[in-house]
Amino acid sequence: MGLPPDALPTRPHTSGSKSQWIDHVVVRGAVVSNAAVESMEGLSNRNLVCATVTMCDRETLRAPGS
Numbered sequence: 001m002g003l004p005p006d007a008l009p010t011r012p013h014t015s016g017s018k019s020q021w022i023d024h025v026v027v028r029g030a031v032v033s034n035a036a037v038e039s040m041e042g043l044s045n046r047n048l049v050c051a052t053v054t055m056c057d058r059e060t061l062r063a064p065g066s
Contacts, residue, residue, distance in 0.1 A: 003049075008037040010047050022049060030055050 009020035025032060035051040 003035050003037060008039055008047050010037055010049055011045070012047060013045070025049070025051075027053065029058075 003021075010022040011018065011020050013020065025035075031054045033052045033054070035049060038048040038050055040047050
């Protein structure tokens with residue numbers, strides 16, 4: 001799962017050495033899709049990351065050949 005190339009930064013700032021982007025999201029027993037960043041319009045130093053989370057059983061998540 002990745003963010004669209006034109007997505008807003010998750011950590012908007014104009015100076016400093018920290019990245020403007022979340023570098024990972026971890027889930028277990030689920031599939032994440034439709035990720036998007038929503039602007040907090042200055043209400044926070046972070047923007048929201050929204051996504052669809054679909055819970056799955058182990059058989060659905062198991063990789064082929066495992």
